[in-house]
Amino acid sequence: MGIANGTAFMAACGCIGGTTGIPNCSVTPCSEKLRITGINSQPNINGQNVSILAATVNSNPPKEWGADRKLTTPTSGVYKPEIVRQGTASNIFPSNFTWDAVNGYSIGISHGHPAGFAPSPADAVWAYGNLSNSQLVAAGAADIARYKGQVSVTTTTANGTYIITVKDWTALATLYTNYLANPSAKDQEYIDAGLAYKKAHPEASYETSSEYALASLYGSAVNIYKAPVNSSNYVPIGIDSSGHISVVPCP
Numbered sequence: 606m607g608i609a610n611g612t613a614f615m616a617a618c619g620c621i622g623g624t625t626g627i628p629n630c631s632v633t634p635c636s637e638k639l640r641i642t643g644i645n646s647q648p649n650i651n652g653q654n655v656s657i658l659a660a661t662v663n664s665n666p667p668k669e670w671g672a673d674r675k676l677t678t679p680t681s682g683v684y685k686p687e688i689v690r691q692g693t694a695s696n697i698f699p700s701n702f703t704w705d706a707v708n709g710y711s712i713g714i715s716h717g718h719p720a721g722f723a724p725s726p727a728d729a730v731w732a733y734g735n736l737s738n739s740q741l742v743a744a745g746a747a748d749i750a751r752y753k754g755q756v757s758v759t760t761t762t763a764n765g766t767y768i769i770t771v772k773d774w775t776a777l778a779t780l781y782t783n784y785l786a787n788p789s790a791k792d793q794e795y796i797d798a799g800l801a802y803k804k805a806h807p808e809a810s811y812e813t814s815s816e817y818a819l820a821s822l823y824g825s826a827v828n829i830y831k832a833p834v835n836s837s838n839y840v841p842i843g844i845d846s847s848g849h850i851s852v853v854p855c856p
Contacts, residue, residue, distance in 0.1 A: 632772075634828050634841030635855035641757070641768055641830055646837040649684060650674075654715055655835050656689045658761040661717025664691070669698040671716025674759075675709030679744075679751045685709040695719055700731070704740035704748065711735070712752060715759035722799075722815040724760045724767050726784055726791045729823040732756045732771050733781040764812045768830040768839060776826035798822055806849070816842060817850040 645651055653672055660670035669692035675685045687709075692698035698716035703709055714731070718724075735741060741752060753774065760767040771777055784791045798818035803809055809817075820829060820843050830839040841853040 634830070634843075634853050637770060637828060638830055638839050638841055638855065641770070641839045642832075642837050645759075645766075645768070645832070645839065647684070649686065651835075651837055653687065653689065654759065654761050654766055657715055657717045658763070658766075658834070660689060660691070661719055661761065662763050664719065667695045667719035668692050669694070669696065669716050669719065671698040671714055673701050673709075673711055674713035674715060674757070675703065675711050676755075677709065678706070679704075679710045679748050692716065696725070702735050702738055702741075704738060704744055704752075710752075712755040713757045713759065715761065717761045721762045721764050721812055723762075723812065723819045724758060724769055724829070725819075726795050726823070727788070728758050728760060729769060729819060729827055730777060730781040730784050731758050732769075733774070733777045762812070763834065764810075765834055766832045766836070766839075768832075770828045770830075771826065772828050773826045780823060780826055795819070795822060802850075809850075813850055817844065820844050820850060 645654070657670050657672060661668075664670065670689055671692060672687040672689045675687060677683045677685055696718075698714065700711070700714045702711045704711060735752070735756070736749065741749060753771065756771065758769045760769075795815075795818045798821055799811070799814040802817040802821075803811065803814040806814075816829070816831075824843060829842050831842050832839040841855070842850060843853050845851045
C-alpha cells in the first residue's frame with residue numbers, strides 16, 4: 606500500500622511515504638533493531654517500561670501492569686504520556702486503542718508478564734485485531750498504512766524485555782483468525798511447544814522455552830527482539846539452523 610505525497614511519516618524502518626519514494630517498509634531484523642533501540646532509549650519510553658516491570662513483579666496477587674503507546678499525531682513520532690495501570694488478571698492487560706487527536710494514535714502497548722515468560726499468542730496477534738477498529742478504518746488507507754508501519758507490542762519480564770513487530774501481515778491474518786477461533790487451544794499449543802523444547806533441551810530455562818514456542822508458532826509473521834532487564838539494547842532472536850532459540854547475528 607503506497608502513501609500519497611505530503612503524508613510522509615516515521616515508520617519502523619525510518620522515514621517513508623510522501624516524496625521519499627519509499628511506499629512501504631522493507632526491513633530486516635538487523636536494520637529494524639536500530640530503530641527499536643532508538644525509540645526505546647527515549648527516557649519517557651524506557652522509564653515507562655521500568656515502571657511497568659516494577660509494578661508487575663511487585664504485584665500481589667500477580668497481575669499484569671502496562672500502558673498504551675500513543676502518538677500525538679500519526680506522523681509525529683512523538684509519544685503521549687500514558688499512565689501505567691493495572692490489568693484485570695495475571696495474564697490480561699486490556700489496551701485502550703484510540704485513533705484521534707484528543708486521545709492519541711495507538712501504535713502499541715507495553716505490559717508485564719508476572720511469570721516471566723515471552724510474549725503470548727494473544728500478544729503475537731494483537732496488532733492485527735486493531736485493523737478493524739472503527740476510528741482507524743474511518744481514517745482511511747494512509748493512516749492504516751501508518752499504523753502498520755509503526756505498531757509493536759512490548760512485554761517486560763524479570764528476565765528481559767521483548768518487542769514484537771509485524772513482518773508479514775498476510776501470515777498474521779491467518780494466525781489471528783486461527784487464534785480467535787479457539788484461544789484456549791492456541792494457548793495450550795504454545796505451552797506444549799515450550800514444554801517440548803524444554804524436554805529436548807533440559808538445560809534451557811522456561812523463559813527460553815517460551816521464546817522457542819513463540820518463534821516456532823508465530824515467527825512466520827512477526828519479528829521478535831529482546832533486551833536485558835531495564836536496557837534498550839535490543840537484539841533479534843529466532844530459531845537457528847540447529848533448532849535452538851538464539852540471537853540472530855547482525856553485522
